[in-house]
Amino acid sequence: MSEPTKLHPIGLLADRMGKRINLADFRLPESLPVGGTPTIAVLGTQMNSGKTTAARNTIRGLVAAGYRVGAAKITGTGASADVSSFRDAGACPVLDFTDAGFASTYKAPLADVKTGARLLLGHLEASGPDVIVLEVADGLYQSETAGLVGDAEFRSLIDVVLFAACDGLSAVQGVDVLNRQGLFPSAVTGLFTASALAMREVEANCAAHVVETAHLLQSECAVGLLQGSGATQISADGALRLQGITQQMGA
Secondary structure, three states, X not given: XXXXXXXXXXXXXXXXXXXXXXXXXXXXXXXXXXXXXXXXEEEEOOOOOOHHHHHHHXXXXXXXXXOOEEEEEOOOEXXXXXXXXXXXOOOOOEEEHHHXXXXXXXXXXXXXXXXXXXXXXXXXXXXXXXXXXXXXXXXXXXXXXXXXXXXXXXXXXXXXXXXXXXXXXXXXXXXXXXXXXXXXXXXXXXXXXHOHHHHHHHHHHOOOOEOOHHHHHOHHHHHHHOOOOOOOOOXXXXXXXXXXXXXXXXX
16 A cells, blocks of 8 residues: 655635634535435445445436436545546536535534535435435444434435445344344445355345445346335335336336
8 A cells, every 4th residue: 555645734724804714614505405305325334345336336327217316425534536426427416525514524523414414415405306325434333424323313314225345244244233223225235246155145144135236337226226125115205206207207
């Protein structure tokens, strides 16, 4: 591995009045969720488990099926690569936690992280997408992610869970952790799906449906996530909206 980037702070930015500038000063304005938009949350076992690839492929699959997709990464450390990949996959609009005023959500109070997530979701819903895809950074045991997964209010915002794992054992354990929180993934995917043996092992020890990450690019597979068990039942408004979109596509 190459050496990490080294930074030497030389000062703080300030406005003309001498007030220190903070990213939170430029956050999006408050917006209440419109409601009724089916929302997919992509969770994972840890960093580099395949979450962003799974989210990107799901977006591409849904867009190819004719859905308008809004997307956001709601936790993490500010960097453009992940959100840029969502845009490249066809999502519009695309937001992340920096739009909610966080340079990083690491060690941020759970209440603030939830407020930021609601802010992003509200702006996505206001844009009128057919489906929303949210990526939650890091793994289930990371403090902010664990706080969100364990929070009933946050869980109520999610209709479908897509879970990414590095290997078979962590896939099975992760699904068990989610199930104990009342979250039931529509599918399990991630790096382990590069191995046919690992996929068979997970299928033999886990009730969740296993999907190769590359298959999420297929419209039928991506749309199928919306028809799975997911986190909860899709809200009545969301189900009617989704049914109408599907009927229009069939026509």
